[in-house]
Amino acid sequence: MSTDTTGSAPARPLVMSDVAARAGVSHQTVSRVVNGHPNVAPVTRSRVQRAIEELGYRPNAAARALVTGSSRTIGLVTMNVNQYGPAQTMIGLEQAARVAGYSLSVAIVEGAGVESIAEAVDRFVAQSVDAVVVHTADLEAVAALGVLDPPVPLVAVQMGGEELGPTVTVVQEAGARLVVDHLLGLGHTTVHHLSGPEHSMESRRRVEGWRDALAEAGAPPGELWHGDWWPSSGHEVGIEVAARIRGGQPITAVFAGNDQMALGLMVALHEQGLSVPGDVSVVGFDDVPEAPYFSPPLTTVQQDFSELGRRGVQLVLARLAGQHCEADQVQPRLLVRRSTGAPPR
């Protein structure tokens, strides 16, 4: 058990020279011990360490930051954290940062507008963070980053583009290809796509991968709809799809840009009397924890979100160490469950 201090001692500021006095050394020696400098006699070191523990001393981060110019803090600019993917990425990031001895300051922006991102980065700079990680897939946001030129390393995570130098991304195209190949392999003539918002780079990349894979396989191009990542937009498109099928259009496979839209889509299809995968096969993207419990369990593309966060931190550390660093990529994986099958005959 960590015994704080004897009895009470609510909040008397405890500084380095208090420790020094107790250990009978100079405050500088304490500093050396705290920072793990080599040239301290073992005896002295342990004496100081004991004093630190007995007193419960914690070095003052502000003072240290002032003199070293580094706050050992990483700023994260993110959005949509109430969605599974972004949240999971943030978790990975926080943990990797913590392990590396950094703490994480978070700004959750709303609109992804150039201004809000710029402002968030600016605040982080003023706050003396050592680096900024921007987690977004929004095109506007990408533009914002291009303009910005912060005095600290800035790395981007999970956006499609490479223009900004160091970037970690999931290879979205590859994910989309996996889906198309799976469905075509099942016998579907083509695959239609319900993508995310147009300004999302992730979404755009998936659209590209979908289109290319279709073209390469010699399949006719499929229909493209745009949603907003939420179930309700999937639901709307589901109604539309059902209407077209009734109108005679042969829609047998839909690839949704994320699991939530896939959910809305499947529900709408059921409501309209269609079966999944009997009439229409549906694939999602993300593999949220609920996906195996949808009706039917959803075939989807798994992305390792926490890995994304971890690599983001790696990239940051590399840049802080002045190392050469390149864009880094994480490969997605297809999980086949029961929402896909052969097309109706």
Add this chain to the structure above:
Amino acid sequence: MSTDTTGSAPARPLVMSDVAARAGVSHQTVSRVVNGHPNVAPVTRSRVQRAIEELGYRPNAAARALVTGSSRTIGLVTMNVNQYGPAQTMIGLEQAARVAGYSLSVAIVEGAGVESIAEAVDRFVAQSVDAVVVHTADLEAVAALGVLDPPVPLVAVQMGGEELGPTVTVVQEAGARLVVDHLLGLGHTTVHHLSGPEHSMESRRRVEGWRDALAEAGAPPGELWHGDWWPSSGHEVGIEVAARIRGGQPITAVFAGNDQMALGLMVALHEQGLSVPGDVSVVGFDDVPEAPYFSPPLTTVQQDFSELGRRGVQLVLARLAGQHCEADQVQPRLLVRRSTGAPPR
């Protein structure tokens, strides 16, 4: 190909006296302008402000923190942010903090063990945060907080207990009562409950509310199962429930501790050939965005998570201002959808 320095000045540290020199005043006058002190001549003020803008000066937060003893940062200790509720609460918190001029430092702990929480709080203290918000409902965590005595205000959010002074909570019991009354009103004899983990206070409060409401209505006590918040645990219990029904036990209404477990439960029920709400009515808790798209759309209790976060910040600010502050409560609301109905006859 890291494009760090694009043409302009890379990162020459810009300090207050630079601004002072440019504006032809002393650095202290600049400080006064920056901090909005009253006694500065309007002419001087605008001259300084212009100099600040032209130079793009940003005060150094570390130096300011060192001298004022305040970093204008709030530390948030949280967990399970990949779930909708906690994430949403964090969003509310971050926004409220930002509006109040604070930035948010985040620690995501895993196990809710006493140690990890204590360590997180400790790190925040070393980091000179002005206050710590702990967002958890875990009993162990509550114990951890009781032991801790950080030198900064600590407020708890969303835990059932009041023992720790300032706390913001959703009135979980009230939510549970809403559910029980609704189901009893529909004609069910009693209501069974699939709760969250035993060490969760939220969960415990819901159990109490459920039990009390049942007792007060003179209904026989229902069965109690424990899950882990995730769909898979709901699924397991669903299989169990189906087995009991087949065995003759009259289970007609189950109240799940959250929406995800309700989802798993309903899926298992369907798999076992039972209808929701035809054979069994199911109610969730939280109102995640997917809930209206479950099959059937889920009757659930809506909690205003972001409000929780916002009030957490209010509480923090009040304490920092030395104001008297009390425990604060947010009322939940029942959303009736299609997963509940009259019991089978």
Add this chain to the structure above:
DNA sequence: GACGGACATGTTAGCGCTAACAACAGTGGT
């Protein structure tokens, strides 16, 4: 016209820490 007071500024002294240097030991080689 001398004087107290409100205002506007500048000057000084630290906040708690680390970096640089200075001051000493103790070594071993010659």
Add this chain to the structure above:
DNA sequence: ACCACTGTTGTTAGCGCTAACATGTCCGTC
């Protein structure tokens, strides 16, 4: 013996900022 050298400690000087005090300056007032 001496000296150059390594290893250990203490001393000093800031980092960039704000609080407290010191210094003006311009009023109105009697």
